[in-house]
Amino acid sequence: MTAADWDLVASLHxxxxxxxxxRRWGRTRLVPRDLARLLAQTHxxxxxxxxxxxxxxxxxGPVSRRLGVVDLGLQVADDHHRRGIGTAMARQAARIACTGGAHTLTAFTHASNAAMLRLLERLGPTRRTRDGPWVEVCVALDAYAPDPHTATRTAPR
Incomplete structure (x- = not known):
């Protein structure tokens, strides 16, 4: 995704x-500048x-300065909740993060966001830290690590 995809983001919102x-962004309106900032820091x-x-x-992408820790941001269109779309995209994000060297995926969400909390639990072992009405969830990415026994090797030339 690039900043040129703003129309798709606006359509989703x-x-x-x-x-x-x-609940997701902390406000009800985003502008192209918000997307540009997000793209500068994340995939x-x-x-x-x-x-x-x-x-x-x-x-x-990395939000904190903790090595090997990346943050997950996820927004699903209201009329497509509870269809597995968010879970599938979060799992793909976990695989990509793990392949890139991350060992922990974090998400910061409102404590009342039961759907997101359930989704994060499905990704793997979690640890929660409450901060008032918000909660940070840390997911261990061990299950997404590439299996060294199935890694493809290039034949010698």
Whole structure:
């Protein structure tokens, strides 16, 4: 995803309630500058349906300065909740993060966001730290580490 994909992001956000935008972003309106900042710090991609309509946005990248720790950002269109889209995209983000050397995936969400908390539990062993109405969830990425026994080797020339 690049800054040129702003129209897709705006279209996705138009399909999200103010409540869910507030829960995910801390506000109800994002601007292209917000996307540019996000893209400068993370890897982002957008999930599209068969009609090229945006269903979800996922971002993964370092937020803290802790080596091997990356943050997950996820937004799914309201009308596509509970269909496994967020889980599939979060698992792909975990695989990409682990391949890039991360050992822990974090997410900072509102403590009332039960759907996100359940999704994070499905990714792997978690540790939660509460901060008022917010919770940071840390997911160990051990299950996403490449299996050294199945790694492909290049034949000598």
């Amino acid at each position: 138009a399909r999200c309630s103010e409540e869910n935008l507030l 982002c991609w957008i999930g599209l349906d068969a009609h090229e309509q945006p269903l979800a946005l996922v971002c993964v």
